[in-house]
Amino acid sequence: MTIHLVSMSFFQLDFEKPVLELDRKIESLESLLSRRSADANRPAAANGLLATLNPTVEVPPFAADQAESLDLDESDGAALTDPAAIRARIASLRAEREAKLAQVYTSLSPWNTVRVARVPKRPQTRDYIDMMCKDFCELHGDRRYGDDPAMVVGFARIGSIKVLVVGHHKGRTTQEKIACHFGCAHPEGYRKALAKMKLAEKFGLPIVTFVDTPGAYPGLGAEARGQAEAIAVNLREMSRLRTPIVSIVIGEGGSGGALGIAVADRVAMLEHAWYSVISPEGCAAILWKTANEQTNSAAADALKLTARDNLKLKIIDELIPEPLGGAHRDPKKTAAAIERWVLDRLHELKGINPATLPQQRYERFRRLGSFTEAVA
Amino acid sequence: MTQAATRTWTELKPQRKASVPEGLWLRCPGCGQMIYRKQMEANLHVCPECQHHFRIGATERVRQLADPGSFEAMFTGLTPTDPLKFRDLKSYKDRLLAEQIKSGASDAAVAGTCFVKGRAAMLCVLDLSFMMGSMGSVVGETVTRSIEAATQRSLPLIIVSGSGGARMQESGLSLMQMAKTSAALGRHDDAGGLFISVLTDPTTGGVTASFAMLGDVIVAEPKALIGFAGPRVIQQTIRQELPEGFQRSEYLLKAGMVDRVAARAELRSELARVIDYAGK
Numbered sequence: 001m002t003i004h005l006v007s008m009s010f011f012q013l014d015f016e017k018p019v020l021e022l023d024r025k026i027e028s029l030e031s032l033l034s035r036r037s038a039d040a041n042r043p044a045a046a047n048g049l050l051a052t053l054n055p056t057v058e059v060p061p062f063a064a065d066q067a068e069s070l071d072l073d074e075s076d077g078a079a080l081t082d083p084a085a086i087r088a089r090i091a092s093l094r095a096e097r098e099a100k101l102a103q104v105y106t107s108l109s110p111w112n113t114v115r116v117a118r119v120p121k122r123p124q125t126r127d128y129i130d131m132m133c134k135d136f137c138e139l140h141g142d143r144r145y146g147d148d149p150a151m152v153v154g155f156a157r158i159g160s161i162k163v164l165v166v167g168h169h170k171g172r173t174t175q176e177k178i179a180c181h182f183g184c185a186h187p188e189g190y191r192k193a194l195a196k197m198k199l200a201e202k203f204g205l206p207i208v209t210f211v212d213t214p215g216a217y218p219g220l221g222a223e224a225r226g227q228a229e230a231i232a233v234n235l236r237e238m239s240r241l242r243t244p245i246v247s248i249v250i251g252e253g254g255s256g257g258a259l260g261i262a263v264a265d266r267v268a269m270l271e272h273a274w275y276s277v278i279s280p281e282g283c284a285a286i287l288w289k290t291a292n293e294q295t296n297s298a299a300a301d302a303l304k305l306t307a308r309d310n311l312k313l314k315i316i317d318e319l320i321p322e323p324l325g326g327a328h329r330d331p332k333k334t335a336a337a338i339e340r341w342v343l344d345r346l347h348e349l350k351g352i353n354p355a356t357l358p359q360q361r362y363e364r365f366r367r368l369g370s371f372t373e374a375v376a
Numbered sequence: 377m378t379q380a381a382t383r384t385w386t387e388l389k390p391q392r393k394a395s396v397p398e399g400l401w402l403r404c405p406g407c408g409q410m411i412y413r414k415q416m417e418a419n420l421h422v423c424p425e426c427q428h429h430f431r432i433g434a435t436e437r438v439r440q441l442a443d444p445g446s447f448e449a450m451f452t453g454l455t456p457t458d459p460l461k462f463r464d465l466k467s468y469k470d471r472l473l474a475e476q477i478k479s480g481a482s483d484a485a486v487a488g489t490c491f492v493k494g495r496a497a498m499l500c501v502l503d504l505s506f507m508m509g510s511m512g513s514v515v516g517e518t519v520t521r522s523i524e525a526a527t528q529r530s531l532p533l534i535i536v537s538g539s540g541g542a543r544m545q546e547s548g549l550s551l552m553q554m555a556k557t558s559a560a561l562g563r564h565d566d567a568g569g570l571f572i573s574v575l576t577d578p579t580t581g582g583v584t585a586s587f588a589m590l591g592d593v594i595v596a597e598p599k600a601l602i603g604f605a606g607p608r609v610i611q612q613t614i615r616q617e618l619p620e621g622f623q624r625s626e627y628l629l630k631a632g633m634v635d636r637v638a639a640r641a642e643l644r645s646e647l648a649r650v651i652d653y654a655g656k
Contacts, residue, residue: 216585216604216605217613218604218605218609218610218613219605219610219613219614220610220614220618220619220622222604222605223603223604223605223610223622223623224631225631226589226631226632226633227585227603227604227605228584228585228588228589228603228604229589229633231585231586231604232554232558232584232585232586232587232588232589232590233589233590235554235555235558235559235585235586236558236559236561236562236565236590237562239555239558239559239562240559240562240563240566255542255551255582256542256551256554256581256582256585256586256604259551259552259554259555260585263555263558263559275548276547276548276551277542277543277544277546277547277548277550277551277582278542278544278547282609283464283544286544287464287465287544288464288465289465298464299464302460302462302463302464302547303460303544303547303548304460304547304548305547305548309548310548313459313460313548313549315548315549315551315552358562361559362559362560362563365552365555365556365559366520366556366559366560368513368549368552368553368555368556369513369514369516369517369549369552369553369556370457370459370513370546370549371454371455371456371457371513371514371517372454372455372457373453373454373455374453374455375453
C-alpha cells in the first residue's frame with residue numbers, strides 16, 4: 001500500500017482543462033457584462049456630476065479593446081458592444097460547458113476516477129456531518145492510548161433518526177491534514193470507532209459510516225500498537241453487532257483501512273469514489289515494478305476499483321450518483337442524495353429483528369468470492 | 377589476488393546462484409555457515425548451527441504438525457478463477473497456471489482434519505510457495521470453511537499463516553475475504569470454539585489484519601516478520617531507518633501482540649498443551 005502524502009493545494013485535473021477554459025471565458029464575459037450594464041445604468045447626469053464634483057476622477061468610457069485583457073478570443077470581441085449579444089454568448093458557452101463537463105465525467109477512466117476521489121475540495125466526513133446531521137455530539141478517544149483525529153465518531157440525528165456516525169477524516173486545512181495523517185487512521189482510531197459502535201449496539205442506535213481513506217497508516221507507532229490487530233478485531237466485531245450498519249464510500253476506499261469500518265448490512269459508493277484491496281500506485285509499484293502516470297493508470301484499470309465495477313462484483317449494494325462534475329461541484333446535492341439513501345436503508349433495516357442482523361450480515365459477506373469447485 | 381582480479385562478476389554469479397538451491401550444502405542466511413542440506417531438513421528445516429527457521433511449504437508443515445497418517449484433506453476441489461480478467465505485465469491466468477504447474481497445488485491453502493499428539497483438530501495452512509501465500513477467493517473460502525467445520529464439529533482450530541497479504545489480482549474480492557474469514561471467527565468464538573493462530577515468516581497485510589491476529593492464542597515462530605504494512609512501505613512513509621528487529625516475533629512479544637514465541641521443534645507440544653488447557 002502506498003500512501004501519497006503530497007499537499008495538493010494547487011490541484012488541477014488535466015482532463016478538466018477544456019471545461020476550465022470555458023469557465024474562464026464565461027467569467028470574463030460576465031464581468032464585462034456587469035461593467036457594461038453599470039455603465040449603462042449610470043445616469044449621464046451622475047457622470048457629469050461626479051466629474052464636476054471631482055474633476056480629477058476620470059470616468060473611463062467603455063471600450064471594446066478591454067477584451068484583450070479579458071482573455072477572450074476574437075469572435076467574442078466582435079460582439080462585445082451589445083449586452084444582448086454578450087448574454088447570448090454566455091448562454092451558449094454555458095451550454096457548451098455543461099455538455100463538455102457531462103462528456104468528461106461520463107467517460108472518466110478508472111485512474112481519473114481515483115483523481116476525482118482525491119480532489120481536495122471534495123466533501124469529507126465532517127462536511128457531510130455538517131450538512132446531514134443535527135445536534136452532532138462527538139465522542140473522543142479509545143480509552144487506551146489516545147484520540148485519533150483521522151477517525152470521527154459521535155452521536156447525531158439524521159432526519160428524525162438517532163444514529164452513531166463513524167468516518168475517516170482527511171482534514172481540510174494543511175494543519176488538520178497533518179494531524180489526520182491525510183485520512184490514514186492509527187490503531188487508536190479503529191479502537192475508538194469500535195468502542196463507540198458497541199455503545200450504539202447497547203443503546204439500540206443504528207450506525208452510519210463514511211469511508212474515505214487511502215489506507216490505514218503505515219508507520220512505526222501504528223505497527224507497535226497493533227494496526228493489524230485493531231483492524232482485524234473491527235472486522236470480527238462489526239460482523240456480530242446487533243444493530244443496523246450502513247456504510248458509504250464517499251471518496252477513497254483504500255484496503256483494510258477502509259474495510260475496518262465498512263462491515264455493514266448495506267454498502268454504497270458515491271459514483272466517483274474508489275474501493276479496492278490496494279491503491280493503484282501501490283499495485284503499480286509491486287506488479288509493474290514502477291509507479292508512474294502510465295502504470296498507475298494500468299493498475300487502476302486492472303483493479304476494477306470504480307463504483308460500477310464494485311457493484312458488478314456485488315461488493316457494494318448500490319451506487320449513489322454524484323452531481324454533474326463530481327461531489328465537490330455541489331456538496332449539498334451530494335449530501336441530500338446520501339441522506340436519502342441512508343434514511344431509506346435504515347427504514348428498511350428497522351423492520352428486521354436486531355438479533356438476526358448478524359446472520360444476514362454474515363451471509364452477505366459469506367457469498368463474496370469467485371472460484372470453481374470440482375466434485376470430489 | 378591477481379587471479380581474483382581477473383575473474384569477472386558474470387563468471388561468478390551464475391555459479392553461485394545455481395549452487396545454492398540444488399547443492400548438498402547451502403549457506404545459512406542466519407549465520408552464514410555452510411550447512412549440510414539433509415541435516416537441516418531432518419532438523420525440521422531449521423539451521424542446526426543458529427536455529428534459523430527456513431521457510432517451508434504447506435505439505436511440509438502438515439507433515440511436521442499432524443500425527444503421521446492422520447491428516448485428511450478437505451475442500452481440495454476449490455480452484456481459482458480470474459474474475460477480473462486481471463493483467464499486469466503477465467495475465468493472472470498465466471501466473472496461476474505457472475504456479476499450479478510449479479507447485480502441483482491449485483491455490484495457496486491446504487486444510488483438513490488431523491490429530492496433533494493424539495488430539496483431534498482442524499488444521500489449515502497457507503502455502504508461501506504459491507504466489508507468496510496471498511489470499512484470494514480460494515484461500516479465503518478454504519479458511520472460512522475450515523473455521524465453519526471446526527465450529528460445527530467442535531474441533532480446536534489451528535491456522536498456520538505465512539502470507540504476503542491479500543491477493544491484488546482479485547482486488548476487491550480478496551479484500552472481502554478479510555471480512556468473511558473474520559466474521560466466521562466471530563461465530564466460532566460465539567460457539568466457544570478454540571482458535572490457535574500460528575504466525576510464520578512472513579505474515580503481513582490483509583492476512584495479518586484479519587484472521588491471523590484473531591487467535592485466542594497467538595504463537596509465532598522465532599524471528600518471523602509479522603506486521604500490517606511491509607517494512608519498505610513504512611520506510612518510504614517515515615523516511616528513516618527502521619529499528620533493529622522491528623516487526624519480528626520477539627519485538628511483537630514485547631509489544632504485547634503475540635502470546636508466545638515457539639521454536640518449530642516445540643510447536644506440536646505447544647499446540648497440544650493449549651488445546652488441553654482450553655479443554656477442547
